Amino acid sequence: QEYLTYICDDLLRDTLGVISKNAIDTSDSTYQKWTTDKDISLKDYLTYAASQNWIDISKFSTEGDYLDSDEVYQALTDYLIDYLKTDTNFSKLLYKYMLQEDTISGSEICLVLYEQGVLSKDDGSYEALASGSMTAYDFMINKIYTLEIEPAQLALEPCSASAVITDVKTGDVLACVSYPGYDNNRLVNNMDTDYYAKLSTDKSSPFFNKATQQTAAPGSTFKILSTIAGMSEGVIDDGTYINCTGSFDLVTPPISCWNKQGHGEIEIREAIEQSCNSYFNMVGFKLGQDADGNFSENRSLSVLQKYASEIGLDKKTGIEITESAPHVSDSYAVPSYIGHGTNAYTTSQVARYATAIATSGNVYDLTLLDRQTDSKGNTLKKYEPDIINTVDVSQNVWDDIHDGMYRVVQTHRQFDGLGVDVAGKTGTAEVTVYHPNHGLFMGYAPASDPEYAIAVRIENGYTSGNACLAADDIFKYIFELTDEKSILTGVAASDTSDTSND
Structure with a gap:
């Protein structure tokens, strides 16, 4: 049928x-x-x-x-x-039922990779697979481990990611990376049409720039903005303790904290460190109350939108390639303060947000370009990032934020032994029950005198801990803390434990 x-x-x-x-x-x-x-x-x-x-x-x-x-x-x-005869989708449907009915084996499916030229028969695995001395499972695990088969080829979740790095002192974009990528050289002059056709039908969408075009909820990285809003509007301060019982029940339906047992009585620095949902839910709730204690969704959202605008999250970054417009949440006020609601931002926009936090409020118009020259190398135009706004909050607010973000990194073993102090915030953005969460990390280093800001997003990456692993490697590379070969090992990394707090 x-x-x-x-x-x-x-x-x-x-x-x-x-x-x-x-x-x-x-x-x-x-x-x-x-x-x-x-x-x-x-x-x-x-x-x-x-x-x-x-x-x-x-x-x-x-x-x-x-x-x-x-x-x-x-x-x-x-x-x-x-x-x-040449319809790939029908072939996949045939293979699906051939596998289910045991009329074709997993090993035979794997051998198709050789027949289609995806793998070379000289790779040392072909004979073992064909003879039955290697199982299809072991074969696939080995090929994934050695990166002969990459996540992008599998198109399973996760199979894509992005990262953006800025110079916090200038607003220059130092790296803007979308995975999976492709070889531009094969698409110019005498275009490799077969290569283009393969890329255009790839289910991991390599032509879609994940760094500047993919928008998604920021998850708990948004809690820093909530801190700025709450402290600036006076609903919390250094001495405000809020009791987290594991569930925030002042709204319907109640919102669970990731710590189901609750964090107990905590103040703002601990709330950032522990990424306590209930604390920031209460911030959003308080910001929606009038003088008589009556709560209004619109009042709460208007405050959130005000400070999102202050820090540049309501506008594109100025980056000189196609960038999707951000969306500041306009519904579900209380969940919006923990990065949900209808919040949606690109990785480049999260990177500018991280840059503003690192600089205690400088919001840049970012730039990818340094200068434009003529054919003789004469400079025709210099590209200078502009500070389009400075977030006007008291220094003690920034001190609390920076300390809280420094503590976040200390609680994440992914950064153990890094060799440079980092401040950051993790985020796990829920998608649907049918798809894994997005994993995020944003931060800056060195923590005491920031030079670089970074934002990493792994689409459907399950946990922010995986984004932390990528960020750790990036910081090691930037600060030359280890040999490059120890980062680019040529094999897939594996991390099965999750100690992240979101």
């Missing part, structure tokens, strides 16, 4: 337009038998569709009006058989 549905509906109707959607009479009893009752053969349905002129014969035959219904069906069958 799935084969037939794919051929008739997905392929002939939706993809190829052979069956015209607009021509179909959806109330027709024969159509109902096909779509609802499943009580008709494909041949009978297509022959009937031809008799009702639901089929555009010109898509597959030049004879048109000279064919009767049976001849239309035969011509369509010939067309389909030829088309399906």
Whole structure:
């Protein structure tokens, strides 16, 4: 049934337009038998569709009006058989049921990688796989470990990520990385059309710049903005303790803290360190109350939007390539203060946010470019980042934030032994129950005199701990804290434990 549905509906109707959607009479009893009752053969349905002129014969035959219904069906069958020979999606459907019914083995599927030229038979694994001395499972694990098969090729979650690094003293973008990437050189001059076709159909979407075009919730990285809003508006200060019981129940439905047992009575620096949801939920709630204690969603959201604008999260960064517009949350006020609601930002925008925090308030218009020259090397234009705003809050607010962010890194073993003091904030942004969470880290180093700010996002990366691992490697590289070969080992890293607090 799935084969037939794919051929008739997905392929002939939706993809190829052979069956015209607009021509179909959806109330027709024969159509109902096909779509609802499943009580008709494909041949009978297509022959009937031809008799009702639901089929555009010109898509597959030049004879048109000279064919009767049976001849239309035969011509369509010939067309389909030829088309399906090269249809990747139909092949995957066949493999799916061949695997389920044990008519093809996992090892045979893996051998297809060699037949398709994805892997070389000289790699040392082919003979072992073909002879049965290596299982399909061990084969795939080994190929993933050695990076002969990369996450982007698997298109499983996670298979993409991004990172943006800035010079906090100038606003220059030092790195803007989207994974998976591709070789630009093969797409210029004499374009490698096969390579382009492969990239354009890749389910990991390499042409989509994850650093500047992908927007997603910032998760707990947003709690720093909530700190600025709460302290600036006077609803919390250094001495404000809030009791976290593990659940914030002043709104419906209640919002759980990641620590189900609760953090107990904590103040702002501890709240940042422990990434306590309940603390920042209370900040959002208090900011929505009037003088009589009445809560208003709009009042709370307006304060959040005010400070998001102050720190530049309501606008693009100025980066000179395509960048998606940010979205400051406009609903679900209290959850918005822990980075949910409808908040959505690119990695580049989170990096500018981190830069502003590192500099105690300098919001830059970022730039990727240094200068423009003529063919002789003469400078025609210099690109200088501009400070478009300075967030006007008292120094004790920044002191609390910087101390809290320094403590965050001390609680994450991913940075143990790094060799430079880092301040940062993790984030785990929920997606849906069907997909893993996004993992984020933003921060700066050295913590006492910042030079670089960084934002890392791993789409569907499960936990912020994985983003921390990537950030740790980036800091090691920037500050030359270890040999490059110890970072770029040529094999996949593995980290199965999660000690991150979000």
